[in-house]
């Protein structure tokens with residue numbers, strides 16, 4: 001039986017209600033939300049407003065209208081970095097970031113934006129003293145991942161958010177790995193901006209991302225166009241979410257996201273998190289007993305993501321054998337986060353990454369561990 005352990009890339013399977021919501025949106029509602037006043041369009045609008053409310057609820061965003069739907073976390077990150085930073089600005093980030101942050105920043109550097117990277121330890125701990133010093137250096141923005149997509153290391157965001165607030169620097173949180181898994185309170189933490197994917201921990205389909213921008217921050221949109229509002233005005237509306245939602249929304253995807261979040265709210269985030277952490281602990285402990293396997297244990301674990309290496313075998317080889325011989329899906333390589341691998345000491349070959357999700361069982365983890373054991377026995 002096929003075992004899927006690549007939930008950090010995207011969660012699978014989704015709760016059945018997610019598939020049903022997508023089907024309902026496409027086959028039974030069908031109209032374009034916010035573009036007309038007929039009944040179908042009103043139903044379509046409700047299919048977007050309702051998920052917007054739920055998204056705000058699960059991320060602790062006080063006003064649902066501050067939630068904009070994009071196509072991905074990557075797009076949301078691009079909106080913020082390119083719509084907020086100007087030549088000469090300085091931005092602070094960490095040594096654990098995903099390419100979704102690293103690459104837009106590299107592009108912005110060519111336009112005169114300066115980036116400072118606060119290092120992290122090999123166990124994923126941010127140098128908080130260095131961070132506090134850097135905060136005094138005339139910053140325009142701090143952008144940080146909430147948890148590493150390589151080994152699940154959690155950054156102490158409530159504490160960091162307090163430090164940012166005291167220094168008057170907006171904190172932009174990349175919650176791609178933690179939304180729907182870790183408790184998040186954008187309002188209480190006074191985050192400046194937040195980006196996350198709809199298709200990972202929030203259990204929605206691919207093609208929807210979430211963007212939150214605090215009301216007092218003037219982040220320019222990346223795309224302008226039709227919003228269904230203020231059509232007489234050639235300028236992009238200044239109010240949210242329309243400011244960041246030009247063009248027809250992916251309403252079937254958003255409806256699916258709403259169903260995913262409803263499932264999470266009914267299950268309870270704590271139950272989901274504990275399940276993932278328990279499976280991750282079983283993976284870590286089981287792998288640690290195997291000869292020649294090194295597990296990249298984080299100092300503080302925030303998600304179920306576990307990375308490991310095998311002596312004498314490349315990560316690609318291990319992942320290939322798991323897939324081919326045992327039908328177990330894991331990911332190998334750099335996981336779009338070369339900077340994190342440099343920090344964790346696994347650049348350039350990367351790691352094997354195992355990421356259990358809400359649907360995985362302890363029996364599947366046992367099968368995975370037995371399969372790695374068998375692979376090791378046959379190692380040349």
Ligand SMILES: Cc1ncc(COP(=O)(O)O)c(C=O)c1O
Pocket residue numbers: 008009072073074075098100145147148149174176177196197198209
């Ligand atoms: C930490 C982090 N940030 C951003 C992203 C980008 O998410 P998406 O591919 O949904 O745009 C990912 C995806 O894996 C991620 O792990």
